[in-house]
Amino acid sequence: MQFWDIYKGKKVLLTGHTGFKGSWLAIWLKQLGADVYGYALAPLSDQDNFVTCDLGNEIHHLEGDVRDGAKLKKYFADVQPDIAFHLAAQPLVLLSYEDPVNTFETNLMGVVNFFEAVRATASVKVAVNVTSDKCYHNNEWVWGYRENDPMGGKDPYSASKGCAELITSSYLSSFFNKADSCAVASARAGNVIGGGDWAKDRIVPDYFRAVKVNEKLMVRNPFATRPWQHVLEPLSGYLQLGALLYTEGGKYSGGWNFGPEDTANYSVQHLIDKMLTLDNSGGYITPENLQKPHEATFLKLDISKAVNQLSWRPTLTFDQTVEFTVKGYQDDLAINDASVLLQSRIDQINEYTAKAADKDISWALA
Numbered sequence: 001m002q003f004w005d006i007y008k009g010k011k012v013l014l015t016g017h018t019g020f021k022g023s024w025l026a027i028w029l030k031q032l033g034a035d036v037y038g039y040a041l042a043p044l045s046d047q048d049n050f051v052t053c054d055l056g057n058e059i060h061h062l063e064g065d066v067r068d069g070a071k072l073k074k075y076f077a078d079v080q081p082d083i084a085f086h087l088a089a090q091p092l093v094l095l096s097y098e099d100p101v102n103t104f105e106t107n108l109m110g111v112v113n114f115f116e117a118v119r120a121t122a123s124v125k126v127a128v129n130v131t132s133d134k135c136y137h138n139n140e141w142v143w144g145y146r147e148n149d150p151m152g153g154k155d156p157y158s159a160s161k162g163c164a165e166l167i168t169s170s171y172l173s174s175f176f177n178k179a180d181s182c183a184v185a186s187a188r189a190g191n192v193i194g195g196g197d198w199a200k201d202r203i204v205p206d207y208f209r210a211v212k213v214n215e216k217l218m219v220r221n222p223f224a225t226r227p228w229q230h231v232l233e234p235l236s237g238y239l240q241l242g243a244l245l246y247t248e249g250g251k252y253s254g255g256w257n258f259g260p261e262d263t264a265n266y267s268v269q270h271l272i273d274k275m276l277t278l279d280n281s282g283g284y285i286t287p288e289n290l291q292k293p294h295e296a297t298f299l300k301l302d303i304s305k306a307v308n309q310l311s312w313r314p315t316l317t318f319d320q321t322v323e324f325t326v327k328g329y330q331d332d333l334a335i336n337d338a339s340v341l342l343q344s345r346i347d348q349i350n351e352y353t354a355k356a357a358d359k360d361i362s363w364a365l366a
Contacts, residue, residue, distance in 0.1 A: 002353060004366040006243040008033035011123075013081035015066055015114060016040050016088030017059070020197040021130070023049040024231050025085065025238065026059050027345050032239075037079045039064050039072060040088055047332070049196025053345060054338035066110035069117070076117040076124070083126040083242055086114040093134070094201040096157035107160035108167065115171040118182055126245040127176075128238060129168045129186045133227065133259065133301050135161040136188075144262060144302030147188075147255040165255060172253055183245035183253055189234035190227030190259045190301055193321070195328015195345070197231075203268055207275060207282055208329045217284040222269040227259040227300045230321045232352045233314050234258040240312050240363045252310070259301035260314050260321075271322065278326040311362040315355050324348060 012029050016022040017038030029036045036059040043050045050056070060079075064071050066088040076084070089107050090096065096103040111129055118127045136145040137152025151166060153159030168186045176184045193204045200206075203219070210217040237258035244252045266274075272284050306312045316324065328348065335341045356364035 001366055002032060003239050003243040003363050004247070005033075006246050007083070007239070009035070010082040011035045011037065011079060013037045013039065013076065013079055013084045015072070015084075015086045015110070017055070017061070018043045018048065018050040019087060019091070020049060020194075020199065021192060021231055021235065022087040023053065023055055023196060024194065024345070025087070025235050026055055027053065027342070028232075028235060028239070028349055030058060031346060031349060036060065037075075037081060038062065039066070039075050041065060045198060047198040049345075052196070052332065052338060053342040055342075058342070066113055067105055069109070069113035072113050073117040073120055076121040080121065080123040082123060083246065084114070084118055084124055084128070085238060085242065086111065086127070086129045088114075090157070090160075092199060092201055093155050093157045096155055096160070100156040103156045104160050104163075107157075108163050111164045111167045115167070115175070115184075118184075119171075119175055124182050126242050127182050127184050128242055128245070129164065129184075130238065131164050131168075131186055131188050132158075132161040133188050133190045133257070133299060134158040135165045137162070138299055140299070144259070144300045145257070146302045147257055147305055168255075176253070179250070181250070183249045185241055185245060185253050186255045187234070187238050187241060188255060188257050188301065189237070190229055190299070192229050192231050192234055193325045194231035195325065195332050195348075203271065204275075204325060204329070207272060207284070208333070211279070211282040212333065217272070217282065219268060219272065219284045219286050222286050223267050225265050225267050225299070227265050228271055228318065228321060229258075229260055229314070230316055230324045230352075232324075232349060233260070233316060233321075236315070236352075236356065236363060237306060237310070237312050240310055243363070244310060256306050256310070257301040257303050258306060258312070259303050260318070262300070262302075265300045266318060274319065274322045275326055278323060279330065313361060315352060315359060315361060320355070324352070
């Protein structure tokens with residue numbers, strides 16, 4: 001039993017389930033016995049986890065844009081979900097420079113439309129908005145950002161995530177502030193990695209794309225430090241948060257950070273060097289005088305609130321994080337059968353759960 005069996009038999013609606021984190025969350029929820037409903041744009045490519053694991057035949061799936069508030073609200077009305085997670089977003093910093101309008105429309109109005117759909121659907125007892133560690137005003141200081149630090153963002157993506165947090169706070173204060181209201185929270189995670197992510201301009205997918213064509217990866221910012229996490233780490237936090245919101249209500253409303261331990265922040269170069277020890281088919285170069293848009297060099301989260309109040313903490317060491325990630329991509333490149341690849345994802349969830357139980361982490365012992 002995981003997460004106190006809260007999700008078993010529940011209708012859980014995900015936006016953005018065709019994306020990287022959303023597809024993994026859909027797989028995990030189905031394993032927990034949930035009846036999973038998804039609302040999202042079509043997958044970006046045939047390489048995406050949603051496609052390669054054939055999740056369209058595993059869960060309920062409706063193709064739709066979160067900017068279409070009327071369609072999203074109707075889907076909520078038709079499904080009558082118990083729990084909702086909002087993951088639909090334009091998730092890339094560099095793309096936000098190329099298309100700021102779509103970034104702001106999706107990441108702001110998508111959140112508004114999500115909460116309007118929740119507000120109109122009495123069945124929803126829990127709603128979690130998944131944002132990003134980049135929601136914080138980044139001073140590039142050496143300590144982690146806490147949930148009460150100011151929101152901000154110099155690039156359009158980061159600014160949109162800061163705004164998404166303000167929208168969540170506004171809806172929580174204005175519409176979900178009564179004892180019998182839907183319990184609302186936001187979840188902020190760091191740089192999430194793992195098999196099944198083939199998005200553009202992300203370091204790990206770019207590395208394995210280079211491997212596929214026998215080229216070396218061009219690294220634009222090798223000394224940037226990030227809170228690297230395997231995708232299952234924040235998902236365990238989202239699921240634990242959702243379960244506690246369901247049982248305890250507004251006690252757990254508000255913002256929550258889910259990141260690695262304070263000592264587990266490593267540079268891009270360190271990450272790639274570790275991957276090379278596990279899969280030496282790749283390599284990288286760092287061109288001089290590379291012109292690039294602004295990206296934060298240093299960013300990490302303070303997770304003490306989640307550790308102390310949710311009894312959540314990370315399961316994997318940095319080395320295990322990279323091992324899980326490399327294994328996921330090796331499976332992506334080697335397995336052509338959707339059912340076999342899906343089982344490999346389930347196997348990783350089971351292995352991760354066993355490691356969490358070995359560390360006496362509450363959700364795995366529930």
